[in-house]
Amino acid sequence: MTLMKSIGAAAAVALILTTTATAETRVTYKSAKAGSSYFQMAVQIAEAMKAGTGGDISVTVEESQGSVQNVMEVRARGGDYVFTTPPALVGLAQGGKAMFEGKSDPAFAEIRALFPIPSLTMHFVMSQDSGVTSFAEMEGKTILLGSGSFGAREGAKYLELFGLEGKVTVADSELSNAVNALKNGQIDGFVTAGSFPAPNVIEAAASTGVTVLSLNDEQIAQSKRTRLTIPAGTYTGQTEDITTTSLPVVAYSTTKMDDDTAYMLTKTYWETRENMAKDAAWWAGVSADMLSNITTQIHPGAIRYYKEIGVSLNDAHM
Template identity: 75%
Template sequence: MTYRLLKLAFGLTLAFGSFQAHAETRITYKSAKTGSSYYQMGVQIAEAIKAGSNGDMIVTVEESQGSVQNVMEAKARGGDYVFTTPPALVSLAQGGKAMFEGKGDPKFDEIRALFPIPSLTMHFVMSADSGVSDFAGMEGKTILLGKGSFGATEGEKYLKMFGLEGKVNIADAELSNAVAALKNGQIDGFVTAGSWPAPNVIEAAASADVTVLSLSDDQIAETKRSKLVIPAGTYAGQAEDIVTTSLPVVAYTTSAMDDDTAYALTKTFWDEKAKMGEEAPWWNGVDQALMANITGKIHPGAARYYQEAGIELTDAQK
């Protein structure tokens, strides 16, 4: 009798463990370097998905060296893989162009979008003492661009594009020193890209009088980037909207993910987004309008959620 009871108990334990393993969906989320705002967003998404699914979905955040690596790994990962990247990189991978030349793979065609996350938003931050209120006024000023980042590359491109190449003094310093250098008068301004509100711009605006420059519609068209409006009052002393450019960023998976998981992930993200925005304001910049930035196909499971939510998708996204 004792043996039979032990055998039954062991069998029930195995069955319960099997049920738990079946009920719990595990997801790997690959985004950016630890310490970056996008890695922090990944952690927030993981916490929100766990809370919103009552623990049925567990998201593990993986460090990444950047968006290109994220896309490349889509070739070898399974249906539990979620990653972030600008839509433009997905298009390049599927076309075997630029950094993906000679590295094409049919699996790139299986990449599918889930939902947008905060965009990389350009900020041109000038001290009030510099008197600069537009790009032309930057001539002769000292600007910190930083090194190796999207913001540094994009900022340098804009200076050249708007006729300021060789007319601006570029400070030789890391972006992490920007706020202190601005307060000390060592620089007149700095360029940074990230989600808005950007932590370093919040710090600069709170500790010194600053002006964040707006771009004209013609300038935005010339950059070939997406237009983005940062509402008045986002930063201390900001009385008017800031019109700038952004590079959209989207959470992707592949068609290897089953429809129910993609549906649950997408629905839970949108259901929890308002709560995430209470803790981190950059989520408040994510709304249905950003869906237009998704240029490729959306996962059928995610598309089911958008249909239920009354969010129209383009023919190209279906």
């Protein structure tokens, strides 16, 4: 074989190997602790991406210790990194405020949103036997808040805001015990935050009968959180919509991710969302309207998809 033919053959082999190696785009998706609903969502998204792209995008799910860690890791990650966090934390990171004070990094300015996922939704769950149908009626009752979670902190905040601090007994127990404690009459209610329908609320509603409290306009304004409606029929015995508050959660990447990958991730997510909702009802509550909860820039690749389907974006997104 001549030298030129050898070079040509080698180049052809290299081209084939390169094409094979780049046929699959690998993405790391970092969300939450294993066993949580958000970790389950991450696994569902990974499966949906594989099915929706015919294997062209492969998503590896990584366990996380929380949203702050997810944002902080942007500093050391590459273009294959996708993570979830509330939009407010991205704003704090980019402004070097609160938990990010003194930890500013140029990488935070490169964070870009892809798509919203189910919000953390507040549930104030009272047993039917308690007779409680409003926050005022919680006075003198025993409530389980749990500890260390967003729901526990938010629940304690609401009790203070609504004039109930010191007027209810806070049970000293973990949230994992809430449904059994409610069944046994050890508590009158519990507070939980998660995507709806929440598994522990489903169990409590089906086994003992519960009332999930609604917040009025003044209470929602006091909370400084996002209004959210849980449709009637979500839980057993729920005949009316529940008005409550939520903390939006969004999937993000950075400008290190190429536009085509961001486009395919976003497109596949929305096109497989309905199928995911057949397996897990929390996806049914996600809509393009939730893009309004994103307060910083959206990735150009994702913007391309939103423009294709005619979704309106605001100036902050561009």
